Amino acid sequence: MAPKEINYWLMKSEPDAYSIKDLEKEEETLWDGIRNYQARNFMRSMEIGDQAFFYHSNTKPPGIVGLMEIIEKNLIDPFQFDESSKYFDKKSKRDNPRWDCVKTKYICEFKSMITLKDLSETYTSEELTLVRKGNRLSIMPINKDIALELLKKLKKN
DNA sequence: GCCAACGTTGGC
């Protein structure tokens, strides 16, 4: 049987909040706290076995630092019901939760990062939405050809 | 600290 087709994604995290090192230590993590419908819908369209680039945002310099795999999906984000959490959503009902998340597993940290600057010099915003000016999406798909190109480049380093 | 680019909210 031919290997299953996988898709590629990019997921942002501020390293002060959660970094690739944290994921390496924990091996797996629930990608919680997503409170944006577009990002949530991308998580819903992920498949088990898909791979995601781990992106460090709001840091100097920002860029792709590692790789992880999607190992579970459609998991209810527990913080939407936690009144003490900044992710609490009083409009979300237990019998109809509004926010869900995926679980990811550490694959590797790259020896050197690919910075946003590198990416924006290589790709247009049509090829890679990440480099679109003012892009605030925290989760987005990555075109497969580009993903494979990035992986090739990262393996060389 | 500034600002671009949106998403969200609420008045009407």
Place this chain on the structure above:
DNA sequence: GCCAACGTTGGC
């Protein structure tokens, strides 16, 4: 349903 005001993300 429109739209102005406001809030958030995140690069620089």
